[in-house]
Amino acid sequence: MPGKSRTIRKEIKKKQRQRRRQKQAQQRDKQLEEEEAEKQKVIDPEYQKWQKQQLEWEEFERLASERQQQDEEEAWLRREALAQRQFQLDAAERRCEEDKINRLREQQAQELASIKEQQRQRREERKRMADRAAAEFESMMKTMDEYLNDTDTLKPPPLELQRLVETHPQERLCxxxxxxxxxxxxxxxxxxxxRPMLAKILLIRHFFSHPLLKLTSSDDYLELTEHDLRDSYDEFFHDAVAELEKFGKIVNFRALRNTLDYLRGHVFVEYAQERHALRAFINLQGRYYASRQLNVEFSNLKGWRGAVCGT
Ligand SMILES: [Zn+2]
Structure with missing residues (x-):
């Protein structure tokens, strides 16, 4: 029966609609209830108090966190400022050190330059002195040569040759x-x-030599006597005078028989004229006698007594 089944279906659908509406109504009611409860809660003073506390707490936390962040930032800025300051101090110190080193280098360079300049000046001074000495020597040799070859034998020596040579003119005489x-x-x-540049007297150092004059211990030369010394000296005297007479007239001949090293065997020869002495000087200087090189110089000895204590 189709009529019946349609009715049943209608009935079923009707039921279904009813259930749906009921469900919707229930849901609506539930929502209304919840909304109502919410409203109740909001106006509840306990809830409001709790909510206020909650908000205060949240605000406190926010402020605390903000404060902490600010503190950290400030601390970081302080550290940064300190680091900057330290860096500047270090840089200043480095610059100071570098300046010091540069100044020191500059000073050393100046000192070195000054030393070099002084050395150069000393070298130049030495060269000037050597040149002057060489020129003086040349001039002296020329003057000596002219004086020696002058036919006027009675003419006194030129002033240039009558000069005195001094080792330390500022000091007192030895x-x-x-x-x-x-x-x-x-x-x-x-x-x-x-000492004189030219004189009548010549000093010939260590001209006479004899073992007895070198005596340090008499035992070494026991067999030698004063007589031996006398004989040797006589022989030397004759030989030397014969040689020295070739240059001019000798007026005095004295030998030191002193045993002191710096006096031993020195001979003073006095010629009648400076010219003779000069001739002897030129001929004897550096020459060898008895296998020893002669060392000759002019002497301004005032008296024999003070200088010579032997024959
Ligand atoms: Zn002296």
Whole structure:
């Protein structure tokens, strides 16, 4: 029966609609209830208090977090500022050190330049002195040559040759050298040694030599006597005078029989004229006698007594 089944279907559909509507109504009611509960809650003073506290707490946390962040930022900025300051201090210190080093280098360079300049000036001064000495020597040789070859034999020596040579003109005279023309300090003596450029007297150092004059212990030369020394000296005297007479007239001949190293065997020869002495000087200087090189110089000995204590 189709009519019946349609009715049933209608009924079923009707039921279904009813259920749907009921469900919707239930849902609506539930929502309304919830909304109502919510409204109730909002107006509940406890809830409002709790909510207020909650909000205060959240605000406090936010502020605390903000504050912490700010503190951290400030700390970082302080560290950064300190680091910057330290960097600037280090840089300033480095610059200061570099300046110091540069100044030191500059100073050293200046000192070196000054030393080099002084050395150059000293070299130039030495060269000037050497040149002047060489020129003076040349001039002196020429003057000596002219004086030696002058036919007027009675003419006194030129003024240039009558000069005195001094080792330390500012110092006081060396007494020993002045008295004997010898000094145990030789060229190293700090006092003034004054000698003539030309004189009638010649000093020939260590000209006479004999073992007895070198005596340090008499035992070494027991067999030698004063008589041996006398014989040797006589022989030397005759030989030397014969040689020295070739240059001019000799008026005095004295030998030192002193055993001191710096006096031993020195011979003083006095010629009648400076010209003779000069001739002897030129011929004997550097020549060998008895296998020893002769060392000759002009002497301004004032008296024999002070200088010579032997024959
Ligand atoms: Zn002296």
């Amino acid at each position: 007494e020993f050298f002045t008295r004997t023309n010898c000094c145990r300090f030789g060229h190293t003596c700090s006092h003034n040694h004054r």
